[in-house]
Amino acid sequence: MARIGVVSISDGRDHVHARNAEFIQSKQDGLVRTLTAAGHEVVTGAELVATNTLASSVTREVAAAGVDVTIFYYAVWSFPHFTMLAADATRSPLILVASTDPTEPGLVGMLAAGGALDQIGRTHTRLWGAPDDGELADSVGVHARAASAVASLRGSTFGRFGGRPMGMNTAVANTDQWMRQFGVDVEEIDQYELVLRAEKADPSEARKAREWIEAHAAGVHYDGKKLTPELLEKQIRSYIAVREIIGERKLDFSGIKGQPELTEHFATMDVTEAFLNDPYDWNGPKDVHVTSTEADMDGALTMQLMHKISGDPVLFADVRHYHADRDIWDLCNSGQHATWYAARSADPAENLAKVNFYPEVFFFPAGGASVQHIAAPGEMTLARLTRNDGRYRMQLMLGEFESYDDATNEKLVRQSTPEWPHAFARLDAPGEVFLSKFGANHIHAVPGDRRSEMRAVAAQLGIDLDEWTRG
Template sequence: MYSDTSHFARLCPAILSASLTNPTTHYGRTGMARIGVISISDGRDYVHAGIAEFINTTEDRLVAALTAAGHTVVRGSAPVSDNALAGSVARSVAAAGVDLTVLHYAVWAFPHFTMLAAGATPGPLLLLSNIDPVQPGMVGMLAAGGALDQIGRAHTRLWGDPADPALITAIGTHATAAAAVQSLRGSTFGRFGGRPMGMNTAVANTDQWQRLFGIDVEEIDQWEIVRRAELADPAEAKAAREWLEQHTAGVHYDGDKLTPELLERQIRSYLAVRELISEWRLDFSGIKGQPELTQYFATMDITEAFLNDPYDWNGPKQPHICATEADMDGALTMQLLHRIAGTPVLFADVRHYHADRDIWDLCNSGQHATWFAARSADPAENLAKVHLYPEVFFFPAGGASVHHLAAPGQMTLARLTRLDGDYRMQLMLGEFENYDAATNEALMKQSTWEWPHAFARLDAKAEDFLSRFGANHIHAVPGDHRAAVRAACELLGVRLDEFAR
């Protein structure tokens, strides 16, 4: 078993230096949201002259609070006090590539300025009113919001003092959701192989994806993985195998289903898929695997685990969301959660319900990102809890199953499913739990012990979940991100289907 962090740092110093100085460096989030702020004023010259200083002071406080929260703020060049400014200021802010535009009402504001600014703003809008009783900013927001309602322009409304952390958090949540949704548009999903084992829930309508989410689907034959794996660098495959042997809790060769040669074949498959991702400019992907690769080549467990991880044997990297069994709606859910939370995303089967404990075993056929073993910024801590075991009888081609138990903590669990052709986001809160070693082992051995597990206590009654949940796969990220998921669904026009006890 390997657990010496200092030795890991000597082997791959970039990983520890990056993770310790900036824990989010390799979690997929390179910064917070870009937020545009445009203050709307009164169109009467003499009134605007008398309130401009108040507007600017209030906007200064708002911008300072958003900046302190880590966001990049793009300010309008001046408060909007006439028709021409409404369009020009909004176009300038939009051109800066903001994720969300905040129309700010510190005073009474002519509503048609909002309409003109909205017309020049292609992205999401948030109307924000102050709560100062001296100036009727709330009146301005309501008049503007009503006008937008009349033409069907979607928007969000918030109100409060910029000094209130809850308000700044709420704005940030909407901006994060807007950025996540925008990141989907114009992206490409790589689908390696077709429908796995008759699994209808793993296949989506590409026209619907393009229309609703702006995503293109690139179909790539699994033969490309096989072909390119044979061409991958054997020296890197050997070095990676030795890295895994040294830094995981154990590589348990059996001379049959798991040998050094099979493990290197899995590693070469990872290198092949990385090459294809780069060549086809894929933003996220899914690999069918079953039954062709799992029967005649090797499982994709190493490939999928380390694609989703924020590191590999070469050092830190951005996670590339990859779904097992080429599950399209699963991959889409994961990509959205990844863009919201900035972390790797768990992919799992809903394997078993332990009624005596009211917990679910979320277990997958050999692949969870190794990051979930400890959820540490130090890869050594995660890998020290990971075992590579020989694949079970389902997969005669063999290879390594990536075995670990997910670390405990609060989780947001979600899945995009379809009801009569329409998308819905099935969403709930939960807790991953760990127990004493003997209990953990006993629970894992009730299903497929060699596979990775997460013991989840869901904020959902078992009978409700089993009656309503629309897929066999579920996905999770650490923390409570339900507010951002709700906001993203509103922007996408996707119905929410939330579970609660």
């Protein structure tokens, strides 16, 4: 959950504030209890703001606590210039919350303050309700989770293994723009470092991991050429190497180019990317490390935001095919769907029981295992940060992953590449709209309806929202 600051704004007349102080405090206390019960950490101002000096000093103290979002709370009529001073004392996203108790004009105070902020162009969100209103707490939570995700980007480092893959412009972003707009640095790492480290990685761990995969997967389909135990262990050693580099260079999220150098001459990165994105490996539970295939920078940035909001692994896929007769999309990519998506279970064995490791196809002469499964069904949020004439936009929609009987699944996967992972998605967007307007070949997804948080992310980052629905 998020860290939320709460600053209550009062009337600037001494005798009015003296009369209202107990009322304001009781409303604030109720709001804090509700937010705390929802799982948030709440930092409150040391005093109620009733002077211009307190407006600045109290808000600075709250800001210094590293809050993700700041609530300015209006239980009574409040002098609007206090809000202006308070807003200038923090850089966090702002939520103006009004009490709806009709005995005092809290709504009036919020509207006057919000109008003043509009005049100076300070973005903010307005909410209202009783302190114990569950819907109010949910709305605050949406914006707070979004703010926490956005704040997590600042000061983070993206590890970019290799350069632009196969001329793919949408996989490469301007590092100056990333730092200016998102606060993200990019650490460039040559793929040769990965190769050298993989050659030196612990062979006993690679053997342990291979045996673990063989014991738990639906199948490891060795063919003696494109997939052998030795090639699978090379892929595992690549995972170990990247994991070590992540630790040494303090990387927060990453992308691996892979094609064509590694896929032609070393091994594919499918196993590496799948398990980096998983919340476990053969050593037990671990943190998800968001990693994009083909070093897709905007893809990884989208995934990092979605992961920070949801806490779940994030799916990465090509938009491979549109089955117009069924109105479903085949989201399929050699790189990775994290194995977690096979069953979305906390138990790795349950997921891996639905995962096959197949020999790589003709695209990749170096060989290795492709991590294949069909994503488990359920409601999904699909999104992608893309750029239009240099300006970022959040392309967003709701969807549903579907799975069918074995014969239908087999028929569908054989129409594209059966050795690769697939997610069959019914999107809440007409096919002609999607194909005409979507700004990349890669798309990303997390379980559930997270559109509210993604809308808030777009607003807080000051980027355009391009949301699609039917009807």
